[in-house]
Amino acid sequence: MADAKTTRLRDYGLQSERLLWPTKGPSKFEEELGVEELEQALGITTLDKAVRWAQTKSMWPDTFGLACCAIEMMSIVGSRYDLARFGMEAFRSSPRQADLLIVSGRVAHKMAAPLRQIYDQMLEPKWVIAMGACASSGGMFNNYAILQGVDRIVPVDIYIPFCPPRPEALMEGIIRLHEAHLAGIPPAYERKEVAT
Amino acid sequence: MNDFAKVPGYVSTTEAYGETTVVVDRGSIREACTFARDELGFTMLSDLVATDYLEWAEKGVSGYIGTAAGRDLNMPMTQGLQALPDAKPARFSLSYHLLALRQGAPRLRLQCWLEDGETVDSVVTVWPAADWLEREQFDLMGIRFDGHPNLVRLLMDDDWEGHPLRKDYPLGGEPVRFSSAE
Amino acid sequence: MTATLPHVGRARRWPMVGDPIYEGSRIPTRVPTIVDVPAALRETDDVLQVNFGPNHPSTHGVLRLIVDLDGEQVVGLSAVIGYLHTGFEKNMEQKTWWKAITYPERIDYVGYQNNELVFVLAIEKLLELEVPEKATWMRMLMCELNRIHSHLVFLGTSALELGAISMFWYCFRERETILDLFELVAGQRMHTRYFQAGGLAEDIPAGFYPEARSFVERMPHALDDYLTLLDRNKIWLERTQGVGLLSADDAIALGQSGPVLRASGVDWDLRRDAPYLAYDQVDFRVPVYNGGDVYDRYRVRMDEMAESTQIVRQCIDRLERMEGEPWIADDRKVVLPPREELHTSMESLIHHFKIVTEGYRVPAGEIYVAIESPRGESGCYVVSDGGPRPWRVHFRAPSFAALQATATCAQGSLIADLIAIVGSLDAVMGDTDR
Numbered sequence: 001m002a003d004a005k006t007t008r009l010r011d012y013g014l015q016s017e018r019l020l021w022p023t024k025g026p027s028k029f030e031e032e033l034g035v036e037e038l039e040q041a042l043g044i045t046t047l048d049k050a051v052r053w054a055q056t057k058s059m060w061p062d063t064f065g066l067a068c069c070a071i072e073m074m075s076i077v078g079s080r081y082d083l084a085r086f087g088m089e090a091f092r093s094s095p096r097q098a099d100l101l102i103v104s105g106r107v108a109h110k111m112a113a114p115l116r117q118i119y120d121q122m123l124e125p126k127w128v129i130a131m132g133a134c135a136s137s138g139g140m141f142n143n144y145a146i147l148q149g150v151d152r153i154v155p156v157d158i159y160i161p162f163c164p165p166r167p168e169a170l171m172e173g174i175i176r177l178h179e180a181h182l183a184g185i186p187p188a189y190e191r192k193e194v195a196t
Numbered sequence: 197m198n199d200f201a202k203v204p205g206y207v208s209t210t211e212a213y214g215e216t217t218v219v220v221d222r223g224s225i226r227e228a229c230t231f232a233r234d235e236l237g238f239t240m241l242s243d244l245v246a247t248d249y250l251e252w253a254e255k256g257v258s259g260y261i262g263t264a265a266g267r268d269l270n271m272p273m274t275q276g277l278q279a280l281p282d283a284k285p286a287r288f289s290l291s292y293h294l295l296a297l298r299q300g301a302p303r304l305r306l307q308c309w310l311e312d313g314e315t316v317d318s319v320v321t322v323w324p325a326a327d328w329l330e331r332e333q334f335d336l337m338g339i340r341f342d343g344h345p346n347l348v349r350l351l352m353d354d355d356w357e358g359h360p361l362r363k364d365y366p367l368g369g370e371p372v373r374f375s376s377a378e
Numbered sequence: 379m380t381a382t383l384p385h386v387g388r389a390r391r392w393p394m395v396g397d398p399i400y401e402g403s404r405i406p407t408r409v410p411t412i413v414d415v416p417a418a419l420r421e422t423d424d425v426l427q428v429n430f431g432p433n434h435p436s437t438h439g440v441l442r443l444i445v446d447l448d449g450e451q452v453v454g455l456s457a458v459i460g461y462l463h464t465g466f467e468k469n470m471e472q473k474t475w476w477k478a479i480t481y482p483e484r485i486d487y488v489g490y491q492n493n494e495l496v497f498v499l500a501i502e503k504l505l506e507l508e509v510p511e512k513a514t515w516m517r518m519l520m521c522e523l524n525r526i527h528s529h530l531v532f533l534g535t536s537a538l539e540l541g542a543i544s545m546f547w548y549c550f551r552e553r554e555t556i557l558d559l560f561e562l563v564a565g566q567r568m569h570t571r572y573f574q575a576g577g578l579a580e581d582i583p584a585g586f587y588p589e590a591r592s593f594v595e596r597m598p599h600a601l602d603d604y605l606t607l608l609d610r611n612k613i614w615l616e617r618t619q620g621v622g623l624l625s626a627d628d629a630i631a632l633g634q635s636g637p638v639l640r641a642s643g644v645d646w647d648l649r650r651d652a653p654y655l656a657y658d659q660v661d662f663r664v665p666v667y668n669g670g671d672v673y674d675r676y677r678v679r680m681d682e683m684a685e686s687t688q689i690v691r692q693c694i695d696r697l698e699r700m701e702g703e704p705w706i707a708d709d710r711k712v713v714l715p716p717r718e719e720l721h722t723s724m725e726s727l728i729h730h731f732k733i734v735t736e737g738y739r740v741p742a743g744e745i746y747v748a749i750e751s752p753r754g755e756s757g758c759y760v761v762s763d764g765g766p767r768p769w770r771v772h773f774r775a776p777s778f779a780a781l782q783a784t785a786t787c788a789q790g791s792l793i794a795d796l797i798a799i800v801g802s803l804d805a806v807m808g809d810t811d812r
Contacts, residue, residue: 327410
């Protein structure tokens with residue numbers, strides 16, 4: 001674990017990581033610091049806020065379904081758990097057109113190289129969500145074949161536990177990512193290195 | 197069932213749990229498979245499995261504290277069940293699970309035994325389904341099949357060393373504090 | 379059903395690799411799973427090698443196809459798998475029998491109950507354990523619901539790949555109802571881990587039967603919807619009929635089973651021909667079509683969905699009369715005692731402790747059990763040494779066999795047809811790579 005480069009959210013002065021649904025008022029992050037302080041603490045201008053708002057409202061994921069979590073990711077596009085209300089139903093097949101990489105499923109060592117290649121082909125700003133236990137930490141497969149956590153090769157913004165996560169859990173992860181981005185948190189590749 | 201004694205290379209037959217296992221000699225497995233396909237009518241190869249019996253009868257396996265000498269009622273945590281399993285003929289067993297597509301769905305297991313380093317004839321010409329099945333067993337267990345047109349690794353990386361499913365290959369992964377794995 | 383191979387092996391010489399396996403076979407002769415670029419095209423500039431990489435827009439997972447194209451025509455094909463190899467078999471050797479049941483579900487992650495079922499059936503056969511009737515019928519109900527679920531995912535995703543994008547949302551609407559039923563019964567939408575060696579983990583909850591009945595009432599109307607959208611659609615018919623032909627003899631030689639085999643004209647279904655659970659006590663038809671193309675595989679799966687709905691209805695009728703019966707076997711050496719007994723009975727407490735920590739012992743032996751999963755014959759080969767952990771577990775994956783047939787089906791097709799073919803073979807990569 002790199003100590004100098006990895007910055008945690010608390011380094012920004014944020015006490016809690018708990019994000020709530022966006023309400024009309026300030027978000028939890030903003031409440032903790034006070035609205036004006038947040039902007040000063042993170043150096044966000046109004047234009048920056050507007051750009052972040054736009055990025056959040058249409059963050060297109062890449063079709064990176066690997067295993068069982070991919071089936072739950074497909075059902076989030078379905079009509080019951082509708083991802084289109086967040087502007088994200090357009091799953092791009094080409095990583096060059098995608099913003100968000102939802103690693104859904106267990107990553108075998110053979111697949112690790114294509115995963116890193118896809119991540120490198122994405123244009124910045126880009127985010128990574130490790131969906132499910134297998135992508136977060138190797139899950140129940142602590143063996144020779146599975147990468148023990150996708151954060152060993154790509155920097156991850158949000159980890160979503162469970163096996164497989166319910167579509168609502170995945171949506172909560174996505175919304176937390178939106179809120180973090182709105183609050184000014186930079187994407188993971190600026191904050192941390194890949195875990196060793 | 198019918199007389200399996202006519203299978204080329206026949207060694208023995210066992211019946212257990214409603215299944216028939218015919219053990220054949222390693223050198224005549226291709227003739228035996230052709231016989232099973234043509235004469236006995238087992239036209240479909242369901243599965244091809246290799247099992248590694250390293251240290252099967254040597255140490256207490258999976259919780260048994262067995263001795264070849266026999267029971268010791270005073271040995272704790274054994275419930276008196278101490279019997280080492282019977283020794284197997286060789287290290288690897290190769291089982292061909294065959295299916296006949298007729299009334300009653302008869303199944304047959306053709307089995308041959310081999311040691312590490314020995315090879316077996318490939319049955320790709322008998323059932324093309326054996327192509328990837330044999331490649332998989334070569335990849336994971338290290339059994340080479342003579343006459344296979346494309347015997348390269350299938351599931352692991354092309355430059356992977358070792359054969360993961362063997363008993364002397366470690367499970368891998370990362371060490372965790374509490375694990376039931378020994 | 380009496381398809382036999384011509385007697386090639388009895389010839390005076392072995393069929394060498396390079397000869398067709400029998401007269402009229404379309405299986406590639408050098409390597410059965412690789413289509414080689416014809417010699418005439420090999421040195422020219424006309425052939426373009428395209429990598430259908432492990433990450434591609436088709437939704438069936440991490441399959442890599444290396445395709446040689448002459449214009450739009452596929453002249454060479456080889457499939458590379460292993461991008462989802464998880465080492466299930468080695469991991470399961472380290473877990474006790476009870477804990478290992480969570481692993482098979484993740485193998486075929488679309489038809490997960492079937493993998494659980496086959497492993498649990500193998501353990502029960504080695505243990506020679508008698509499963510109560512209620513558990514048998516409930517297992518059948520769950521597996522048939524899972525069959526409908528799997529075929530809905532197949533239909534939604536293959537229609538999506540061929541451009542009929544709105545089918546995806548129609549199919550997933552019904553799929554959500556099925557997952558609601560699973561959640562009602564077992565507490566989780568996918569990977570329910572509801573089957574136990576000896577029966578079910580828990581009793582069927584109250585309120586399940588009305589929900590299941592309303593699903594059964596709704597499903598035929600939903601199937602009508604799908605048929606209306608696709609079956610008379612000229613584009614769908616043009617893209618699927620006559621594409622990806624697989625003859626009956628080729629299918630048997632390649633070890634196919636399930637809908638792929640039945641669409642090639644072979645009347646074979648393990649539920650009817652080698653009945654397990656209680657399939658000999660329910661009425662259902664087995665759809666068989668003779669065309670061997672993508673359209674027939676789609677029709678087989680549509681008909682199977684209708685038949686599965688009837689089986690589910692019959693299971694509900696039967697289960698409603700079994701209120702109050704035991705849902706798991708009575709053998710306390712294998713099955714956990716009910717929790718109320720732990721407060722009063724010392725033996726129950728000791729048994730509970732031993733079963734959870736050390737695990738129950740399964741007698742030594744080897745066994746192969748096969749069931750009809752939505753993809754075909756799904757089998758489990760178990761070797762037990764008499765201890766609390768399996769010695770060897772191997773799963774026979776129907777998707778593994780189905781992908782071997784890609785080369786045979788895809789000869790002479792266009793690249794757009796290749797997508798249809800791979801989608802119709804319905805291969806789940808978790809099942810293939812294990």
